[in-house]
Amino acid sequence: MEPGDRHTDASRPTLSDLAPDWAAKLITATSEVALVVDRDGVIRHVSFSGAEPPIEGADEWVGKPWVETVTADSRGKIDLLLKEAATTGTTRRRQVNHPARTGADIPVAYNAVRAENGAVIAVGRDLRTISMLQQRLVDTQQAMERDYWRLRHVETRYRLLFQLSTDAIIVVDADTMRIVDASGAAARLFDVPADKLVGKGFPLGVAAEHVRAVDDLLATARTTGHATDVRLKLTGDRGDVLASASCFRQDNLTLLLVRLSRHATPSAANTSHRQRLLELIDRTPEALVVTDAEGDILTANRSFLDLAQLASEEQAKGRSLGNWVGRPGADLSVFLSTVRKHGVVRVAASSIRGDLGLATEIELSAVSLPAEHGAGVGFVMRDVGRRVTTVPHGARDLTKAVEELTTLVGRVSLPTLVRDTTDLVERHFIEAALELTGDNRTTAAEVLGLSRQTLYVKLRRHGLSSSGEVDTADAG
Structure with a gap:
């Protein structure tokens, strides 16, 4: 008897009794389970290839009708197997x-x-592994179908937007500088069919004196991922365009998406004046920054990028100005709060920290911008790090006073010295906050992290409040 054989009575037939020994061994080795069923359909012997039954409870089947070991929907198949075996001697797999x-x-x-x-x-052969593989195959096929249709929809939307865009759009291989795709507007701009543009070298149709500007635009796009508008002149009578570029990866290729839009302005004079103003803003030694109402940078000039030690404007856009200006999480919120209340901040002392660690003292002014195109705040920052700084009124005698207190060591108790020093330093910081905020008590309280009532108590205690000022606070 094989190790996996199961039967209850030695008089009942086993697999070895019904088949030659070599055939019984072959059946046991090539199947997960083998059954001997009598003419009444009762299982008389069970054998399986391993030491444990591959089917849960299979070692308890002996003596039970075969149909009772299967689910209700499979009992008809068992009857067919028994009838077919009795009639023809063999059956097909079920x-x-x-x-x-x-x-x-x-x-x-x-x-x-x-x-x-x-x-x-x-x-019998256990089909769980095959069923699992089949289910995995079905799931994979369904996932591939979903991905295929999703990509088809994305490609359809891309093609629709690509062809309906009024701006000329060209996709260029960054390695070979060959055009790999072009929109209908690009074909109309260069008066060449779109399929004929594919494979041509880029830049295409740009005046010789502006080819260098195109090269710089594409180099910036490769480095930072995006390059802002550059005015280009086209050959012939095609006029001027504004060019911008973005870099992206696809199928192990580095591609450049170049957009060319018509450069149209109300008048040449207005264009000239506006261009001069933009050049002035970009070249001015004062750092100029425009943020949204929450302090996130929308645009910044070259002077600010130098102070913040940034390589390009794209590295600053969308990030909070507080990442560089003032104390993190403190000064910017005070400036924005003051601008909301009063519309302007005038010459406030602050500092700016560069990405590479350089810190510079600055004077900062801010103004609320008109809300026609969305609320915003304009900041002007001047580097005063090289200036001879004047000591604020609240700090003039701080060093001298601390030195005088030091001379009292040994004559006055330590708790008294600590209390006097604490009062002196507290008065100094309150005076500095009042000077920073132009004697605005509410804003000074925000800078110091105090309530307005607590600040009034401290002002009275240090003799900094006016004689006629009423303090309504109860405790400091």
């Missing part, structure tokens, strides 16, 4: 499901043959 105590039903494919004494030998 899949049945055995119930499991936990989890899903167990699928098994059975073939059956009739033995000489009328019993039936049924050989």
Whole structure:
């Protein structure tokens, strides 16, 4: 008897009794489970290849009708297997499901043959692995179908936007500088069919004196990912365009998306004046920054980029001005709060920290911008790091006073010295905050992190409040 054999009575037939020894071993080795079923359909012997039954509860089947070991929907298939084996001697493979105590039903494919004494030998193969692979294949195919249609929809939208855009759009291979795709507007701009533009070198149709500007534009796009508008002159009578470029990766290729838009202005005089103003703003030694209402940078000139130690404007756009100006999370919120209340901040002392660690003292002014195109704030910052700084009124005698207190060591108790020093330093910081905010008590309280009532108490205690000022606070 094989190690996996299961039967209850030595008088009942086993697999070895019904088939030659070599055939019994072959059946046991090539199938997960083998059954000997008598003429009444009762299982008389169970064998399996391993030490443990591959089907849960299979070692308890002996003595039970075969149909009772399968699920209700599979009982008809068992009847067909028994009838077909009794009639023809062999059967075709049929899949049945055995119930499991936990989890899903167990699928098994059975073939059956009739033995000489009328019993039936049924050989089964566990289909769980195949079923799992089939389900995984189905899931993978469905995922591929979903991805395919999603890509088709994306490509359709891309093509629709690409062709309906009024600006000329060209996709250029960054390595070969060959055009790989072009929109209908690009074909109309250069008076060349779109399919004929593909494969041509870029820059195309640009005046010779502006080819260098195109090279600089594309080099900036490769470095920072995006390059802002550059005015270019086209050959012939095609006029001027504004060019911008973005860099992206696709299919292991580095591509450049170049947009060319018509440069149209109300009048040449207005264009000239506006261009001069923009050049002045960009070249002025004062740092100029425009932010939204929350302090996120919308645009910045070259002087600010130098102070912040940034390589390009793109590195600053969308980031909070507080990343560089003032104390992190403190000064910017005070400036914005003051601008909301009064519309302007005038010459406030602050500092700016560069990305590479350089810190510079600055004077900062801010003004609220008109809200026609969205609320914003304009900041003007002047580097005063090289100036001879004047000591604020609240700090003039701080060093001298501390030195005088030091001379009292040994004559006055330590708690008294600490209390006097604390009062002196507290008075100094309150005076500095009042000077920073132009004697605005509410803003000074925000800078110091105090309530307005607490600040009034401290002002009175240090003799900094006017004689006629009423303090309504109860405690400091």
